[in-house]
Amino acid sequence: MRFDVLTLFPGLFQGFVTESLMAKAVQRNLIDIRLHDFRLWSQDKHHKVDDRPFGGGPGMVLMADPVVRCVEAIQQEAPPGELILLTPQGERFNQRIAESLVRSPRLVLLCGRYEGFDQRVLDLLRPRELSLGDFVLNGGEVAAMAIIEATARLIPGVLGDERSAVDDSFSSGNRGLEFPHYTRPRDYRGLTVPEILFSGDHGRIQSWREEQARQRTKQRRADLWSTGSDEPSSNPTSAESDGTADGE
Numbered sequence: 001m002r003f004d005v006l007t008l009f010p011g012l013f014q015g016f017v018t019e020s021l022m023a024k025a026v027q028r029n030l031i032d033i034r035l036h037d038f039r040l041w042s043q044d045k046h047h048k049v050d051d052r053p054f055g056g057g058p059g060m061v062l063m064a065d066p067v068v069r070c071v072e073a074i075q076q077e078a079p080p081g082e083l084i085l086l087t088p089q090g091e092r093f094n095q096r097i098a099e100s101l102v103r104s105p106r107l108v109l110l111c112g113r114y115e116g117f118d119q120r121v122l123d124l125l126r127p128r129e130l131s132l133g134d135f136v137l138n139g140g141e142v143a144a145m146a147i148i149e150a151t152a153r154l155i156p157g158v159l160g161d162e163r164s165a166v167d168d169s170f171s172s173g174n175r176g177l178e179f180p181h182y183t184r185p186r187d188y189r190g191l192t193v194p195e196i197l198f199s200g201d202h203g204r205i206q207s208w209r210e211e212q213a214r215q216r217t218k219q220r221r222a223d224l225w226s227t228g229s230d231e232p233s234s235n236p237t238s239a240e241s242d243g244t245a246d247g248e
């Protein structure tokens with residue numbers, strides 16, 4: 001899967017693409033992350049990409065021309081990418097959206113800065129507008145990284161053990177929260193691991209995990225609890241899962 005990121009600060013992605021699971025996914029050609037500095041698409045001799053807002057007020061606005069020309073140029077390449085613009089005013093990103101985005105062969109992510117984009121970027125390009133949540137970041141880069149990571153980890157082979165993504169909170173089929181995890185030591189400062197996890201009985205362990213997940217979801221996220229039944233949508237925890245991590 002290919003991700004094209006349009007940003008004024010490509011250097012922010014340096015660690016993101018060279019560390020941990022994202023780096024491994026790049027090395028294995030499971031994902032391809034291309035960074036584009038839309039300053040390079042400015043026709044101004046000083047590579048200016050922002051200007052003061054018409055009507056006055058604080059801050060600077062990203063000019064339409066460098067952004068639109070950059071998008072038009074990279075969209076010449078096949079396959080055309082699904083265009084996503086990061087903005088706190090967009091649809092709230094979640095796991096369901098990540099699960100739909102991973103079906104796309106290519107995403108093009110537009111990261112704003114300052115006061116955001118000239119409205120005509122949105123009017124001309126008609127991107128899907130996505131938000132990370134009801135708070136304001138300095139730029140769209142962190143939001144783009146979150147969307148890339150949440151999407152890429154759903155690609156088969158990106159995680160060390162694909163069952164991790166099946167059991168994860170909010171994942172397809174498990175719209176609730178995941179059960180608690182434990183690892184060595186068995187006793188830490190007097191807090192002991194539940195005995196059932198040493199039973200070797202995968203059926204009972206699965207039932208225990210499902211019950212823990214149900215309780216957590218009910219207590220912490222009543223909004224995820226399906227109405228009319230005592231169940232979240234469903235909760236397929238892996239009976240075989242013995243705590244394999246994401247492969248790091």
Ligand SMILES: C[S@@+](CC[C@H](N)C(=O)[O-])C[C@H]1O[C@@H](n2cnc3c(N)ncnc32)[C@H](O)[C@@H]1O
Nearest residue numbers: 086087088112115116131132136137139140143
């Ligand atoms: C300082 S913000 C601009 C906020 C804008 N003036 C507003 O009030 O809607 C600069 C850029 O950060 C990004 N950004 C900020 N908060 C975000 C969020 N919650 N989700 C996604 N992107 C965000 C957007 O790309 C935005 O153009």
